[in-house]
Amino acid sequence: MSDKVHVVWQHYDVTSSDRAAIKGQKPCVIWLTGLSGSGKSTVGGHLDSYLHSQGYHSYILDGDNVRHGLNKDLTFSEEDRIENIRRVGEASKLMADAGLILITAFISPFRADRAMVRELFEPGQFIEVFVNAPLEVCEQRDVKGLYKKARAGEIKDFTGISSPYEAPDAAEIQVNTGDQTVEESVETIIEYLNANGYLKKP
Amino acid sequence: MSDKVHVVWQHYDVTSSDRAAIKGQKPCVIWLTGLSGSGKSTVGGHLDSYLHSQGYHSYILDGDNVRHGLNKDLTFSEEDRIENIRRVGEASKLMADAGLILITAFISPFRADRAMVRELFEPGQFIEVFVNAPLEVCEQRDVKGLYKKARAGEIKDFTGISSPYEAPDAAEIQVNTGDQTVEESVETIIEYLNANGYLKKP
Numbered sequence: 218m219s220d221k222v223h224v225v226w227q228h229y230d231v232t233s234s235d236r237a238a239i240k241g242q243k244p245c246v247i248w249l250t251g252l253s254g255s256g257k258s259t260v261g262g263h264l265d266s267y268l269h270s271q272g273y274h275s276y277i278l279d280g281d282n283v284r285h286g287l288n289k290d291l292t293f294s295e296e297d298r299i300e301n302i303r304r305v306g307e308a309s310k311l312m313a314d315a316g317l318i319l320i321t322a323f324i325s326p327f328r329a330d331r332a333m334v335r336e337l338f339e340p341g342q343f344i345e346v347f348v349n350a351p352l353e354v355c356e357q358r359d360v361k362g363l364y365k366k367a368r369a370g371e372i373k374d375f376t377g378i379s380s381p382y383e384a385p386d387a388a389e390i391q392v393n394t395g396d397q398t399v400e401e402s403v404e405t406i407i408e409y410l411n412a413n414g415y416l417k418k419p
Numbered sequence: 420m421s422d423k424v425h426v427v428w429q430h431y432d433v434t435s436s437d438r439a440a441i442k443g444q445k446p447c448v449i450w451l452t453g454l455s456g457s458g459k460s461t462v463g464g465h466l467d468s469y470l471h472s473q474g475y476h477s478y479i480l481d482g483d484n485v486r487h488g489l490n491k492d493l494t495f496s497e498e499d500r501i502e503n504i505r506r507v508g509e510a511s512k513l514m515a516d517a518g519l520i521l522i523t524a525f526i527s528p529f530r531a532d533r534a535m536v537r538e539l540f541e542p543g544q545f546i547e548v549f550v551n552a553p554l555e556v557c558e559q560r561d562v563k564g565l566y567k568k569a570r571a572g573e574i575k576d577f578t579g580i581s582s583p584y585e586a587p588d589a590a591e592i593q594v595n596t597g598d599q600t601v602e603e604s605v606e607t608i609i610e611y612l613n614a615n616g617y618l619k620k621p
Contacts, residue, residue, distance in 0.1 A: 229468055230464065230468070231467055231468055231471045231477075235471060236471070236476075236478070239471070239474060239476065240476070262432065265433055266431055266432070266433055269433045269437060269438070269441070272441060274438075274441065274442070274476070274517075274518070275433075276438070276513075276516075276517035276518075278513070282513060282516070283513075286509045286512060286513070286539075287506060287509040287510060287513065290502075300492075304489060304506075307488045307489040308489060308510055308513065310488060311478075311480070311484060311485075311488070311489065311510065311514075312513070312514065312517065314478075314484070315476075315478035315514065315517075315519060316476070316478075317517060337488075
């Protein structure tokens with residue numbers, strides 16, 4: 218057959234760094250944590266779009282593509298919220314192993330859960346970003362109308378209202394989305410990635 | 420600051436095809452199914468290595484990187500085996516959405532489970548590969564010593580011995596690893612990918 222494949226067989230196990238090398242980047246997970254309405258998805262989406270425009274290979278995991286798929290069997294019980302974060306962590310690990318720069322946008326309010334995810338990664342692979350906006354600002358924005366429902370008691374255990382948000386005490390990056398523009402927040406993250414060798418294209 | 424990032428802000432939602440385009444490929448999942456010892460991991464590993472050597476962006480999910488991570492909470496009960504395959508399907512979908520050519524190597528013995536996974540994908544995104552070797556051949560190889568244990572009754576519900584393997588009736592590709600070499604099997608898959616426009620590099 219003329220379209221027969223002529224394969225030169227040099228089988229080897231493709232390593233994580235092989236996968237990263239053809240993408241010109243150092244894979245990692247950029248873990249955005251913060252209150253509902255703090256701007257995680259907006260910052261994450263802009264970051265993803267900027268990285269893509271520069272030829273980097275990124276992807277974003279958030280409630281939209283996880284809660285209706287991989288984690289659709291999970292409720293909002295305490296146990297299932299932990300499992301939600303654990304699976305996102307494990308999926309992120311696989312995607313970083315595949316060579317991607319993975320962005321996640323989940324409230325992930327508890328230090329212990331974020332620490333559990335950090336433990337999955339090699340040092341330097343997990344970059345925690347505290348998306349910090351005052352509760353008042355988030356509540357005033359109330360993009361999804363959730364704070365209103367939480368105040369009315371229609372949502373139980375709502376982070377910041379009836380359930381605590383445990384701010385990171387040693388996040389790699391903090392962005393102050395109450396004061397900064399989205400663009401400034403994204404630039405802060407990109408400067409960190411540049412300064413620490415994650416982005417390797419000329 | 421001299422190392423200040425000067426970002427040209429043209430925010431847009433990065434689509435699945437944007438992510439695929441910078442990788443020069445049509446993302447898909449190549450779902451290898453077959454008996455224990457039929458050669459799924461070997462064929463998958465060689466395929467992955469060949470694609471990588473040609474500059475394509477592939478990744479492989481198998482028991483090694485899934486059972487100890489994403490699915491480490493699952494047992495081998497019937498219910499958990501279904502959930503194992505469901506999560507692998509959902510993780511594959513995310514990775515294909517990220518633009519990758521995703522290879523999976525799981526026995527996945529039941530038609531209904533494979534059909535459930537196929538349903539997650541757009542037409543043409545899910546490529547089922549029947550890795551077909553006679554039971555006698557697989558049992559004789561018995562690389563992991565599992566058939567011996569199954570015959571001795573030490574493993575319950577072992578596919579091919581005490582639990583059925585439901586062969587695909589309409590797999591996109593079949594490779595006969597009882598007769599073919601690993602190289603021939605991989606070439607069969609690559610020819611399919613070439614003929615159907617999945618591999619787009621010049």
